[in-house]
Amino acid sequence: MRLFIAVNFTPEIKSDLFKITQYMKQNSIKGNFTKKDNFHLTIAFIGESNALKDIQKAMNMAIEQPEIKSFTLSIEGLGKFNRREGDIYWAGIKNNSLLSQLNKAIVKELRNSGFIIEDREYRPHLTLGRKVVFKNTFDIEEFKKTIPPMEMAVNRVSLMKSETIGGQLIYTEIYHCDLI
Template sequence: MKDLLRLFIAINFSDDIKLNLFQLTEILKKNTSRGHFTARENFHLTLAFIGETKDKEHVIEAIDNAVEKGKIHAFQLEFGGFGRFKGRDGDIFWVGVKKHPVLTESNNELIRELKTFEFKVDDKEFKPHLTLGRGIVLKNGYTIKDFEQIIPPMTMTVKEIGLMKSERINGRLVYTEVYHKNLL
């Protein structure tokens, strides 16, 4: 019997980008009274969230079909801007991703292909961002503007997309790539 997997499709970041993001979270940690921060190895950009399924094979087929249609190819990803979603118990802090037609089309095409296999996927407007932390409360005297000013310009070439499995291991959230598709 197949196991139930919690899956999503993502762009995994280079070690340099992960290091930059990790350094930002370390600065943020020093200037917060509380929060839960993304682990260095878990930084990624979600293209499509599938959720729990036993049908990994059809997710892989959807990825292959989307890429082979030619609308998803290698491109330059540029990070830019900062944002937060306000919450009752603290805020979610995130770094933005600049709009790129291939990035938007990647999301659209993956959603279309996943729907052909009857996956229930979110097809709301794609707002790419990467979460630095959740439940964040800044210390008195440290402002959003202080944090915004330290975010460095970052770019990377996206050469592949990955199918990721999400699971808790010993109380820790772990993302493992179970498949990847190279982009031309």
Template sequence: MRLFIAILLEERIKNELCRIMEDMRPRMRRANFTRRENLHLTLVFLGETDRADSIERVMDRTEADAFPLKLDRLGKFHRGGGDIYWMGIGENPALSVLHADLSAALRREGFTLEDRRFSPHLTLAREAVPGESFDEKAFSQKVPQLSMPVSGFSLMKSERIGGRLVYTEIYKKPLRVV
């Protein structure tokens, strides 16, 4: 199974992100926009593994308090075949600690994780090529800041079904409510 640990989003946040993507769509020559049901924040990508039970145990041992999450900017990663546009997450020590604790515990369990800096974001579009009239700076200034409480994190399975990428929650760990 192809697995990752993620924070799932409230419906109102998904609605706002879909509105942003719909505003962006006519301004792109081409782009693969994220489907509403696939919007999430990846905490740890695990890749192909049949050790879901080990991951669930690590998740159960990871203790953290619920915390707010703020989405505060539009950005992009430059790619040769088209850019990746995303909503960025504001500085968030609780999120960084949760990511670090999960990653360290998973490594102790023998999992090999990506060796790059944690850059929390929500992917809106891949392989995106803007049209000539797209004013990225002006568009970015109209993107609202969004926030939501984070009350848990989930183990997700990624698979292709009927040619579509489908993410399915297979386990959820709640955070402590203070």
């Protein structure tokens, strides 16, 4: 199974993000935009694995650490990664020490359990669209000014399975841990 650990968003946040992607889609020549149900914030990417018990144990050990607790997540801004075939657009996540601690604790416990997790700085963002090319008439800077900041309480982390079913990318929660 292709697995990752994530924060899933509330239906309200998903709706707000979906409105943003729909506006972007209407003003683009091409692009692959995130489906409403697939909005999430990746905490750690695991990749192909069937070691569910080991992952669950690592998640539980990570959240038992005293510095790991529920927090408020702030989504703000719009950015992009430049790509030749079309850019990746994302919504930014405001710096949050509790989110960073959660990422570090989960990655540490996964590594201690033998998982190979990419060793790079955690830069939280949520993907809105891939391979996006906007119409020449679209003013991205003006559009950025219209995106309101969003906040959400984070009370759980989820182990997610990624699969393609009928040509559609589907993310399914297969386990979760509650944050206190």
